[in-house]
Amino acid sequence: MIAQIDIIEAVEAVVAPAIQAPYELVDIEYTKMGSDMVLSILVDREGGISLNETAEISERISPLLDTIQPDPFPAQYLLEVTSPGLERPLKTPEALQGAIGKYVNISLYKAIEKVKVFEGDLLAFDGENLRLSYKDKTRQKEVIIPYASVAKARLAVKL
Numbered sequence: 001m002i003a004q005i006d007i008i009e010a011v012e013a014v015v016a017p018a019i020q021a022p023y024e025l026v027d028i029e030y031t032k033m034g035s036d037m038v039l040s041i042l043v044d045r046e047g048g049i050s051l052n053e054t055a056e057i058s059e060r061i062s063p064l065l066d067t068i069q070p071d072p073f074p075a076q077y078l079l080e081v082t083s084p085g086l087e088r089p090l091k092t093p094e095a096l097q098g099a100i101g102k103y104v105n106i107s108l109y110k111a112i113e114k115v116k117v118f119e120g121d122l123l124a125f126d127g128e129n130l131r132l133s134y135k136d137k138t139r140q141k142e143v144i145i146p147y148a149s150v151a152k153a154r155l156a157v158k159l
Contacts, residue, residue, distance in 0.1 A: 004030050010072040011039065015061045019043055023057065026084045027091055030077070037077040039065075042084040054081045090153040096125045105156040106132065108149050118143060119156050 008028045019025045019041075026042040043049060043057055058081040065079065090096050090104065099122050106118045120134030123142070130145040 007039075007072045010068050011041075011065065014064045014068055015041060018061050018064055019057060022046060023049070023053075026095075027089050033078075037073070037075055038080055039073075039077045040080045040082060042082060042089070044084050044088065049083045054083065057081050086155065086157050088155045090155065093125070093127055093147070096122070096130065096147075096153060099153075099155060100125060103156050103158045104132070105152075105154050106130065106145060106150055107152040108145065109151045110149060112143060112145060112149070115143075118145065 007030050011028050011030075012025070015028075016025050022045045023043050024045060026044050027040075028042070029038075029040040031038055031040070041057070041061065043054065045053075058079060061081070062079055087105070090099050102122055103120065104122045108116050108118075110116070112118075118132055118134050120132045122130060123133050124131040125147070128147055130147060130150070131142060132145060133140060133142050135141075
């Protein structure tokens with residue numbers, strides 16, 4: 001079976017050129033949902049994306065997926081083109097740069113000060129380190145997080 005990462009890379013190579021401004025390819029996921037495999041293409045644009053727009057993009061990229069040779073998919077799959085939602089993943093340095101000033105959730109490969117998940121306001125990102133303001137019980141604190149130690153980053157909803 002072809003590795004999941006290889007499938008995502010093959011899909012990205014074909015669909016990324018077809019998703020042009022004002023749209024942005026946010027992420028590609030290939031996951032099992034019940035007994036089905038689902039290929040999720042997360043697309044967004046400034047101000048959000050409509051259901052009609054996701055349907056149009058789906059119609060545009062679906063035939064492109066059939067052109068990938070050799071076929072990377074080990075089984076039938078469902079194609080889902082969707083908005084990333086409020087908790088949009090931040091997968092690239094550019095996405096993190098765009099999230100400065102926003103409330104984020106950062107998961108780490110290894111803990112900093114015995115904490116593996118930080119949630120707070122992203123104050124700065126210089127390409128090497130993220131500076132985050134977060135609440136520790138009742139006190140506001142700041143932490144510097146090396147970009148290399150970030151396992152996952154996403155926008156978060158402040159409750």
